[in-house]
Amino acid sequence: xxxxxxxxxxxxxxxxxxxxxxxxxxxxxxxxxxxxxxxxxxxxxxxxxxxxxxxxxxxxxxxxxxxxxxxxxxxxxxxxxxxxxxxxxxxxxxxxxxxxxxxxxxxxxxxxxxxx
Amino acid sequence: xxxxxxxxxxxxxxxxxxxxxxxxxxxxxxxxxxxxxxxxxxxxxxxxxxxxxxxxxxxxxxxxxxxxxxxxxxxxxxxxxxxxxxxxxxxxxxxxxxxxxxxxxxxxxx
Numbered sequence: 354x355x356x357x358x359x360x361x362x363x364x365x366x367x368x369x370x371x372x373x374x375x376x377x378x379x380x381x382x383x384x385x386x387x388x389x390x391x392x393x394x395x396x397x398x399x400x401x402x403x404x405x406x407x408x409x410x411x412x413x414x415x416x417x418x419x420x421x422x423x424x425x426x427x428x429x430x431x432x433x434x435x436x437x438x439x440x441x442x443x444x445x446x447x448x449x450x451x452x453x454x455x456x457x458x459x460x461x462x463x464x465x466x467x468x469x
Numbered sequence: 470x471x472x473x474x475x476x477x478x479x480x481x482x483x484x485x486x487x488x489x490x491x492x493x494x495x496x497x498x499x500x501x502x503x504x505x506x507x508x509x510x511x512x513x514x515x516x517x518x519x520x521x522x523x524x525x526x527x528x529x530x531x532x533x534x535x536x537x538x539x540x541x542x543x544x545x546x547x548x549x550x551x552x553x554x555x556x557x558x559x560x561x562x563x564x565x566x567x568x569x570x571x572x573x574x575x576x577x578x579x
Contacts, residue, residue: 357512386567388569390510393571394571395556395569395570395571395572396513396556396569397569398566398567398568398569401566411566412568441510443512443513445512457503457505457515457518458505458513458515458567459515460511460512460513460514461512462511462512463510463511463512465510
């Protein structure tokens with residue numbers, strides 16, 4: 354089983370609908386992230402969380418919200434989806450190493466969202 | 470966070486070393502250099518990271534210049550499975566906000 358699991362893997366929806374992408378992890382990491390990737394482009398950070406009480410905006414948080422329901426779960430919501438939110442979405446986790454350094458990111462397999 | 474600059478694409482013959490450059494001329498003393506790669510549309514995969522010393526692991530070697538303004542990721546014997554987009558990222562020690570650029574698309578040719 355994957356350490357970082359995203360659901361759904363693929364979703365087609367219509368403009369104005371509410372969509373939730375879910376991420377769960379079994380790595381025991383405190384830090385979780387949501388990224389989006391548009392075709393031919395790199396990943397852009399949407400939100401990140403250090404623990405269940407800590408939520409932070411990334412580069413492109415407008416139009417998105419998140420919820421950290423537990424250490425292992427981090428959900429991304431699009432309250433009213435629009436076509437330019439069509440993208441590949443990745444969840445990632447990392448730990449905090451001794452000495453205060455952030456460990457490497459571990460990514461899920463991605464959720465492909467299409468907004469018509 | 471320091472910005473990075475990478476060539477958009479590179480080719481490499483199978484079995485040869487692939488040398489992927491990254492410029493990070495504004496890097497600060499407490500910023501690490503990380504490398505990830507993304508194969509097709511899979512989630513990016515960690516490769517290696519370093520601060521100022523050269524590093525080697527089972528996947529690759531990382532060479533950082535003495536002034537730390539640039540680095541090179543070396544895949545010693547590239548295979549077709551190394552065809553991917555490679556991302557160079559700098560991140561302040563103790564922080565968490567990885568910012569990915571557009572990376573280098575490496576094509577390994579048979």
